[in-house]
Amino acid sequence: xxxxxxxMTVIFSMLVSCSGEIPLILxxxxxxxxxxxxxxxxxxxxxxxxxxxLSWKEDxxxxxxxxxxxxDDTVLDFKKIYKGRNLYFEDREFESNTAYVYxxxxxxGDRIFKGKEYSYGYYYASLGAVLSDxxxxxxxxxxxxxxxxxxxxxxxxxxxxxxxEKLLYxxxxxxxxxxxxxNLQFSISQNYPEITSGQTHLKLYVSTKxxxxxxxxxxxxxxxxxxxxxxxxxxxxxTVDTDSVFSGLSSGSQAVSYTLRLDRLSR
Numbered sequence: 001x002x003x004x005x006x007x008m009t010v011i012f013s014m015l016v017s018c019s020g021e022i023p024l025i026l027x028x029x030x031x032x033x034x035x036x037x038x039x040x041x042x043x044x045x046x047x048x049x050x051x052x053x054l055s056w057k058e059d060x061x062x063x064x065x066x067x068x069x070x071x072d073d074t075v076l077d078f079k080k081i082y083k084g085r086n087l088y089f090e091d092r093e094f095e096s097n098t099a100y101v102y103x104x105x106x107x108x109g110d111r112i113f114k115g116k117e118y119s120y121g122y123y124y125a126s127l128g129a130v131l132s133d134x135x136x137x138x139x140x141x142x143x144x145x146x147x148x149x150x151x152x153x154x155x156x157x158x159x160x161x162x163x164x165e166k167l168l169y170x171x172x173x174x175x176x177x178x179x180x181x182x183n184l185q186f187s188i189s190q191n192y193p194e195i196t197s198g199q200t201h202l203k204l205y206v207s208t209k210x211x212x213x214x215x216x217x218x219x220x221x222x223x224x225x226x227x228x229x230x231x232x233x234x235x236x237x238x239t240v241d242t243d244s245v246f247s248g249l250s251s252g253s254q255a256v257s258y259t260l261r262l263d264r265l266s267r
Contacts, residue, residue, distance in 0.1 A: 038067060038102040040121035052091040052121045054082075054102065062106040072099035072120075072161045072251065083107075096123055097253065101163050120168050122159045124255055136172070142207075142235050145173035148186065148262050155192075155257040156202070158240035162251045167242055175235045176262065178226040184234055185263040189219045192257040201245055201256045207235040215241060221263055 041053040054067060066083045069091070070076040078101075082089040094100060102119040105112055134154045136146045146152070158169035178184045190200040195218055203213035208224060216238075226232045238258070245254045 037117040038119040055088040064107045066105040068103040145175045148174045152260045157255040159253040160246045172238045184224045203241045205237040
């Protein structure tokens with residue numbers, strides 16, 4: 001055992017002595033982290049058109065990065081779409097309204113290490129006149145909520161992937177400043193897909209209510225009371241009702257446009 005340790009020490013010393021540095025083959029881990037993945041910014045009928053923005057974290061042990069992409073399916077057929085040292089890539093060669101799965105590989109020395117985590121992307125574009133650009137994006141978080149003062153026309157989307165049953169969806173956040181003791185009344189009407197009454201393809205979450213998101217009935221007023229003694233910002237979130245839309249489906253996509261109206265603030 002001691003002889004093996006001495007022999008390894010001699011070999012290591014010989015490798016280092018030539019240049020004074022630890023050679024690449026020893027600096028690179030045999031078990032690098034594979035949790036790194038591509039960050040994909042999905043678009044929906046964006047006027048910047050024709051692009052999915054990809055980025056990833058720097059790995060000082062990697063000589064280059066390889067982005068692999070596959071059309072979402074029961075079997076993933078990955079193709080290389082980028083190889084280089086940059087930490088970003090603009091994916092412009094794709095089919096609109098198609099779900100894609102991405103994987104980040106790394107080259108270290110003569111070895112290629114395949115990523116074990118997937119990322120997901122989707123680009124809505126062909127709905128054209130049906131879905132106008134959502135000028136209120138990016139309001140995907142409570143911190144970026146848009147103030148509702150009268151009427152807002154917007155849209156949301158959701159995609160269900162075959163791969164890992166991944167759900168990719170848009171969130172629209174809004175808020176209203178409600179004086180103490182006042183009632184807030186607003187309504188949501190679905191424009192696309194067209195419906196005349198009944199349940200929409202949307203769900204609503206209100207910050208002052210406990211529990212899960214609620215289904216939205218088309219055009220029906222929602223009333224919320226500010227019971228505090230001071231003015232309160234009431235936040236709410238609108239998303240696609242994925243439970244209903246994708247019920248019984250292994251994959252699919254749905255875009256929904258809607259009108260949000262502030263009906264009244266009253267005591």
